[in-house]
Amino acid sequence: MKNMKVIVILLLTMAIVGAGAMFYLKEPQAEADKKPSAEEIAARSVDTDVITTNLASEDNYGVVQFNILLSTEKxxxxxxxxxxxxxxxxxxxIAGFTKEQLAGKDGIASLEKELYTKLNEIMQDGKVERVLVTEFKLQ
Structure with a gap:
């Protein structure tokens, strides 16, 4: 009977500790899921100049500007x-794409994704979280 009380107390203790650990570990995750405010985004964003360059397709060029969101102010x-x-x-x-590849929302998404990858290779003290095309013209 005495052994049964010890087992029950141990099981209850483990259940309480486990529940507390789950609550503690879940809290930061909820914080991470929180979307940044407009002020936080502005404090960590960089706009490029308007970039005009030839495309891979002959006699075509693109005019593009990007907004780059970074992980920290540093x-x-x-x-x-x-x-x-x-x-x-x-x-x-941009120069690696043809006019046809850049046309439409899929083309813009491909451009953003490829630039995101290249910029993260350059960065050392943080990372790029998002790249947005903010100006886009094809000719």
Whole structure:
């Protein structure tokens, strides 16, 4: 009978500790799922200059501007210092597409995804969280 009480107390203790651990571990995840405010986005965003470059298809060019959201304000500072590298990456990315590949929402999404990957390779003190095309013209 005494052993049964010990087992019940141990099981209850483990259940309470487990429930507490789940609550504690779940809390930061809810914080991470929270979307950043407009102020937080502005504090971590960089806009590129308007970029005009030839496309891979003959006699076509694109005019594009990007908004880049970075993981921290320190990463934003790094991105601002690396503006020439960012611009070069954007130009080479755009120039790799044909007019047909860039047409439509799928083309813009492909451009954003490819530039996102290139910029994350450049960054050292943070990471790019999102790349948005904010101006887009094809000729």
């Amino acid at each position: 990463a934003k500072e790094e991105a601002e210092k690396r503006a020439p590298e960012t611009k070069a990456a954007a130009i080479s990315t």
